Amino acid sequence: MSAGTLDPANLDAIFKAYDVRGTVPDQLDDTLARATGEAFVEVTGTDTVVVGHDMRPSSPGMAAAFAQGAAGAGADVVMIGLASTDQLYFASGHLGHAGVMFTASHNPAQYNGMKMCRAGATPVGMETGLAEIRDLVALRATTGAVSGERPAPGTITERDVLADYADHLLRLAPVKGRRLKVVVDAGNGMAGLTAPVVFDRIGSGQVEMVPLYFELDGTFPNHEANPIEAENLVDLAERVVAEGADLGLAFDGDADRCFLVDERGRGVSPSVLTGLIAARELVKQPGAMIIHNLITSRSVPEIVTELGGTPVRTRVGHSFIKATMAETDAIFGGEHSGHFYFRDFWRADSGMLAALHALAALAETEGTLSELLARYERYPASGEINSTVHDQAAVLARLETQYSARDGVTVDHLDGLTVTHADWWFNVRASNTEPLLRLNAEGKDEATMAGVRDDVLTTIRSK
DSSP: OOOGGGSHHHHHHHBOSSSEEEETTTTOOHHHHHHHHHHHHHHHOOSEEEEEEOSSTTHHHHHHHHHHHHHHTTOEEEEEEEOOHHHHHHHHHHHTOEEEEEOOTTSOTTEEEEEEEEGGGEEOOIIIIIHHHHHHHHHHHHHOOOOSOOOOOOOEEEOOOHHHHHHHHHHHSOOOSSOEEEEEEOTTSTHHHHHHHHHHTTOTTOEEEEEESOSOOTTOSSSOSOTTSGGGGHHHHHHHHHHTOSEEEEEOTTSOOEEEEOTTSOEEOHHHHHHHHHHHHHHHSTTOEEEEETTSOTHHHHHHHHTTOEEEEEOSSHHHHHHHHHHHTOSEEEOTTSOEEEGGGTTEEOHHHHHHHHHHHHHTOSSOHHHHHGGGOOSOBOOOEEEEOSOHHHHHHHHHHHHHTSTTOEEEOSSSEEEEETTEEEEEEEOSSSSEEEEEEEESSHHHHHHHHHHHHHHHHOO
16 A cells, blocks of 8 residues: 555645646655656656756755656656746746656745646646546556566666746747846846846846845745735845835846836736736737736736737636637736746746836836836725635625626626626636635726725625
8 A cells, every 4th residue: 555645645735737746755755756757757758858947945855756766667867957937938848858856846945846737838737638647657656567578778868958947938029129137036036047037148238136035035034025015026126226226126026027116115906917918029020919817906907908919818817718718819818826928938927028018118218117007007905805605606606696687787607606796806716726715806996896895805704
């Protein structure tokens, strides 16, 4: 019988919809990483896999163990070492190989995980191979069964792709114009490695970078590397104002997400940055399709339509956005969570590429970032508000009954419950992993938004 991290109950807990995520060493360890490497090769049929890892103390060992398992299954392995997640996606797309990134993104220090993709950075999720990988790991752990003759082991080599990654991003979003001063908060995560290389290659002293928490430290001694939480932007905001900087950039632990702080130290909604990048991408390809998820601000589809593009609404989650981008050939997609997806980047998300778009747009103007973004910031929003609810279906049904009969209201169930009115909208979605309902609301003005938010929360939290 299996035990420890290979126990089927543990595998069911840590193999999530889009990745593997859990605590070290009780849920993830080198043994599990090795078994997953072997299963990954067998399920995907890949002959080469690229492996990268973040700065968490457990990441190098688990990356090496995965490589051993993958090589044992007959695949060649290319180790790119310390990397951001979008750097791993670059390697997968640029080299044409499958890939795995060892990271727990913004999670606390005791966590780690695996993000997997096929060649061309095509994601591997529960419906596209991850369930089969989990089940094969469980089967091997419980029976030891091996199908067929064992292949000859593959090779394990090392390759540095950081400079090529930086050059590729700067070809997609060159920064030219006036000189900028930028504070970058890496949160002791992987942007501490990637940002200096990318910014140095912009050239001609175009950007003066003020580093904040660039030391790679997977224990996160200064603050959590999760910039969606306002408290983790406090140090950056204060430093931007103190330095008289043009803007601030905050990255999460694996640097695939980016958040902005303007020259006043005020956080910028990812929906606003989505609108800005959409406008820039539509200049490159007029009339193109732009993806936005259903809790992105109403301003995004409005702006896309005004600029002659076609907005496409999706569910929340990178697998839905990437699939819809492939179906529609959309040029760009943005999410409320700070993920930004680019067709020219293998439809993968890149926080650094989003940051370069913001820098490039600002460098082309003489005004401030807040002035540049004013046209994209139209409606007050609640942000995501979580409530503990054990009977989620009952609450959603109660909300639908309460609102569906009102004049001028439409209801849809693309992802949870969305209720839309000319003056406001809200969405309530159930968490996949916790007994939570997540509320997002927006209104034509602050009073309207606050009224809708409070009314919905009263229903959600009533006993």
